[in-house]
Amino acid sequence: MKTRIKRTLSILAAMTLASCAQDTGGGQNQPGGVWPPDGNVIQSSRPIQFNISRDSVKSSGKRHTFSIFADSNGAKTIASGSMADSGSAGGVSWSPGSDFIIEPNTQYWWQWQDGAGNKSRIYTFFASAWQGGKPISPRNGGFMDRNMRAAPTLGVSNVYTGPGLNPTYDFQIFDKPSATAPIAEKMGEPQAVGDNHTRYKLPVTLSDGGTYYWRVRVNAPGVDNSWSRLSSFTVTDVCQIDGPGYAAWAIDWVPKKCANVITHQDMNDALGLPNASAEYTGFISMDYGGELFLELGMTITDAPGPEIHVFEFVSTEFLEVFVGPTEAGPWTPLGAAFCHRVCEFDLAQGGVTYARYIRIRDLDAQGYICHDTSGCDIDAVLWGSGYRSPMMCGSRWW
Numbered sequence: 275m276k277t278r279i280k281r282t283l284s285i286l287a288a289m290t291l292a293s294c295a296q297d298t299g300g301g302q303n304q305p306g307g308v309w310p311p312d313g314n315v316i317q318s319s320r321p322i323q324f325n326i327s328r329d330s331v332k333s334s335g336k337r338h339t340f341s342i343f344a345d346s347n348g349a350k351t352i353a354s355g356s357m358a359d360s361g362s363a364g365g366v367s368w369s370p371g372s373d374f375i376i377e378p379n380t381q382y383w384w385q386w387q388d389g390a391g392n393k394s395r396i397y398t399f400f401a402s403a404w405q406g407g408k409p410i411s412p413r414n415g416g417f418m419d420r421n422m423r424a425a426p427t428l429g430v431s432n433v434y435t436g437p438g439l440n441p442t443y444d445f446q447i448f449d450k451p452s453a454t455a456p457i458a459e460k461m462g463e464p465q466a467v468g469d470n471h472t473r474y475k476l477p478v479t480l481s482d483g484g485t486y487y488w489r490v491r492v493n494a495p496g497v498d499n500s501w502s503r504l505s506s507f508t509v510t511d512v513c514q515i516d517g518p519g520y521a522a523w524a525i526d527w528v529p530k531k532c533a534n535v536i537t538h539q540d541m542n543d544a545l546g547l548p549n550a551s552a553e554y555t556g557f558i559s560m561d562y563g564g565e566l567f568l569e570l571g572m573t574i575t576d577a578p579g580p581e582i583h584v585f586e587f588v589s590t591e592f593l594e595v596f597v598g599p600t601e602a603g604p605w606t607p608l609g610a611a612f613c614h615r616v617c618e619f620d621l622a623q624g625g626v627t628y629a630r631y632i633r634i635r636d637l638d639a640q641g642y643i644c645h646d647t648s649g650c651d652i653d654a655v656l657w658g659s660g661y662r663s664p665m666m667c668g669s670r671w672w
């Protein structure tokens with residue numbers, strides 16, 4: 275009951291955000307306007323509200339029917355409903371309600387019909403990745419392994435990975451925070467296919483110990499095309515980074531289906547020591563097929579036995595663990611396990627000598643019914659070997 279109330283509150287809060295966004299950027303008051311705008315990427319993290327502007331409304335004062343389709347011909351209807359035209363200046367709006375889930379990275383089609391039976395053409399839109407477009411690698415205030423300085427990469431969270439659209443990204447890197455003259459830049463880098471993140475390999479060698487600044491922007495219809503904030507990072511020997519032996523930074527969460535229904539959405543709940551409670555707090559539910567990207571406080575080095583301890587809370591779930599040299603990979607698998615309370619992974623399983631970035635992937639089938647705690651429920655990730663050797667970061671293993 276408690277979680278249901280919380281869910282209702284979060285939906286209400288999200289709806290307030292969505293209506294604000296539409297008021298400023300939806301364009302529903304322009305002549306002939308519809309929302310979502312045809313061919314645009316929209317935020318899948320917000321409940322959707324369809325709108326036809328006052329200029330587009332035919333048969334004023336009558337009911338208008340809205341239909342959402344899974345195909346471009348309008349043959350497969352996945353939701354529909356109607357709304358009376360109240361005569362308001364904003365036109366006619368309809369929301370499919372909370373039972374309809376906008377799945378991230380999915381293309382949808384829709385159409386409306388007025389009270390006299392006249393149909394609009396079929397419009398389309400693309401539901402974004404949950405947190406697409408974020409600069410994630412290196413994170414702001416983060417690190418670059420000095421073993422990568424001759425082949426450094428920058429990484430962005432992909433904005434839309436479904437069919438029908440191919441976003442690109444612009445990258446710039448600077449050696450001064452004034453960000454006036456980039457030491458390297460790339461416009462129109464194609465999005466990596468079949469991945470959560472796009473990495474751009476810089477044609478420069480960075481200085482060991484140097485601090486750099488970078489930014490990214492997204493090129494996709496409907497997505498803000500301004501530069502991201504400037505992220506700074508330091509090139510260093512990652513074995514010398516001191517910090518706690520648990521996941522200390524939440525990098526990215528990529529839910530695949532049920533994100534709008536999941537009530538435990540905070541990546542920060544996977545950080546620190548295990549603290550999930552009987553009141554159902556202190557964990558993130560990853561979603562079926564969802565992925566979670568974390569950075570450890572202290573770099574792990576391989577020792578006899580398993581190093582990584584993943585704490586799972588609600589039930590027994592199937593997950594796979596990877597490690598990589600950056601927040602965005604490339605990823606080396608350490609194996610999969612049914613995880614109840616805690617499960618362990620060994621760096622040696624992947625031939626890895628050290629690591630500080632971890633990717634967890636939920637391996638449950640995606641056909642299940644979405645609910646509050648869909649997918650793995652991650653409470654914490656600990657480094658538990660009690661062994662550390664700075665000499666082990668001397669050369670790259672990937």
Ligand SMILES: [Ca+2]
Nearest residue numbers: 577578579621
């Ligand atoms: Ca080991």
Ligand SMILES: [Ca+2]
Nearest residue numbers: 647648649650
């Ligand atoms: Ca679960």
Ligand SMILES: [Ca+2]
Nearest residue numbers: 543549556653
């Ligand atoms: Ca926790």
